[in-house]
Amino acid sequence: MDELLRDLPHPFPEDRFPVGLGAVVQRTVAGGELPALVVIHDMDNDWLVGDGVNDPNSYEASGLYHLRHIVDADPTLEETATLPLGHIAWRGSRDEPWTVEEFQYPEN
Secondary structure, eight states: OOOOBOSOOSSOGGGOOOTTBEEEEEHHHHTTSSOOOEEEEOTTSOEEEEOSSSOTTSTTSEEEEEHHHHHHHOGGGGGGTTOOTTEEEEOSSTTSOOEEEEOOOOOO
């Protein structure tokens, strides 16, 4: 298995996710059961991809994946490669455009 890379300089060349970039992805998205409806580029330069339906924090709901593999399965995700630090992109369905806004983790 190839190494998962983190903290790659952003913005990415050609506005495309680089090969090797790792992301926390909900298994429902990685397995193709549900479309990716949420993409977060947090202030720590981490990438998270979710289905927008299920709790990504529940036990074994998410895993580390090469983001390029997820994008290859759903090319519409490439549109989020320009997402600035501290932002979230979301949509209601795979056919809808992405809405981008600032993101902060909820306070515990």
